[in-house]
Amino acid sequence: MPAPGEGTIGCKLIAGRLYQTISSAYPLKIISPKAVANSPIPNDGDDSQQQQKPLEPAVGYILSYGGGIVHGDQINMRAQVGSGCALILLTQGSTKVYRHRANRPPSYLKNPTNDAKLDIEQSYQTIEISVEPNGLACLLPDPVTCFKDALYNQRQIVRLSDASSSVVLLDWMTSGRMSRGERWEFAKYFSVNVVELGGKIIVRDALLLEQAGLVRLRDVDAFAFLLVLGPAGKEVAREFLREHREMRIRAFRKRENIVWSVSEVEEFGVAGVAVRVAGPTTEDVREWIKHRLALLQNVVGDSAWSMYFNSS
Numbered sequence: 001m002p003a004p005g006e007g008t009i010g011c012k013l014i015a016g017r018l019y020q021t022i023s024s025a026y027p028l029k030i031i032s033p034k035a036v037a038n039s040p041i042p043n044d045g046d047d048s049q050q051q052q053k054p055l056e057p058a059v060g061y062i063l064s065y066g067g068g069i070v071h072g073d074q075i076n077m078r079a080q081v082g083s084g085c086a087l088i089l090l091t092q093g094s095t096k097v098y099r100h101r102a103n104r105p106p107s108y109l110k111n112p113t114n115d116a117k118l119d120i121e122q123s124y125q126t127i128e129i130s131v132e133p134n135g136l137a138c139l140l141p142d143p144v145t146c147f148k149d150a151l152y153n154q155r156q157i158v159r160l161s162d163a164s165s166s167v168v169l170l171d172w173m174t175s176g177r178m179s180r181g182e183r184w185e186f187a188k189y190f191s192v193n194v195v196e197l198g199g200k201i202i203v204r205d206a207l208l209l210e211q212a213g214l215v216r217l218r219d220v221d222a223f224a225f226l227l228v229l230g231p232a233g234k235e236v237a238r239e240f241l242r243e244h245r246e247m248r249i250r251a252f253r254k255r256e257n258i259v260w261s262v263s264e265v266e267e268f269g270v271a272g273v274a275v276r277v278a279g280p281t282t283e284d285v286r287e288w289i290k291h292r293l294a295l296l297q298n299v300v301g302d303s304a305w306s307m308y309f310n311s312s
Contacts, residue, residue, distance in 0.1 A: 009030050031061045083134045126154070143285075189208070202269075228275075232270060257279060258285065
């Protein structure tokens with residue numbers, strides 16, 4: 001029985017069939033609708049080439065019984081992606097982080113794995129993913145929306161087995177409950193993304209936003225960090241670099257309302273891109289990201305991709 005706020009999801013191939021394991025405990029809930037792999041891509045009559053076999057897709061939705069992360073919540077989730085599998089982790093709507101309420105710990109017992117290391121006055125979410133050779137992990141949640149005075153910390157850690165493992169990681173946020181007039185009024189947003197290969201860190205990205213320094217973000221309402229690493233995402237990474245080169249060449253022309261940058265990543269044989277995006281509305285950034293990740297449909301299959309593309 002998992003401790004409060006803990007959950008696991010795993011997928012692997014056994015004798016050519018996909019097997020999944022799922023467990024979770026309040027306030028975390030994980031559900032997994034069935035996704036179907038695409039048929040093998042034909043080799044166009046060239047017998048010297050084998051048919052390209054698509055990855056076997058599995059989809060997991062990360063949910064919360066409270067409709068969001070409540071003050072004091074400690075969410076800890078682990079995922080395991082087997083060889084030949086693609087695990088797509090999604091959410092149903094934005095991850096809401098409710099306001100800090102002093103001296104009001106969560107209604108359930110404190111997570112026993114805390115060991116007094118975390119401040120129960122703040123909210124925490126940790127997602128750890130291990131990817132075996134020739135596996136793909138896609139962490140594609142909807143954005144985090146912090147309410148006024150919220151104190152939120154999150155870590156997303158991906159461990160790749162070797163250079164054939166792949167990851168697509170999206171970490172993004174909005175300015176807050178804009179319908180209530182709240183823009184950048186949360187107290188703290190701290191996010192750390194780490195990718196390891198064989199125990200060595202190849203990517204580490206951290207973002208800390210605190211109330212005193214948010215004045216500079218008044219012109220945008222959504223900010224995203226997107227990481228695409230490994231062979232399964234090479235076409236997506238290539239398109240990002242191509243588009244960025246063209247954008248620099250035609251810099252004198254009228255630009256779209258999205259501001260973005262791309263950096264090449266290549267460490268220990270793992271290559272890809274790190275992309276940062278800012279936009280005036282959540283929908284602008286959402287559509288921009290989905291359009292540029294469209295090539296993943298060929299990798300994860302039509303069934304799994306439709307679940308991401310149709311998510312709100």
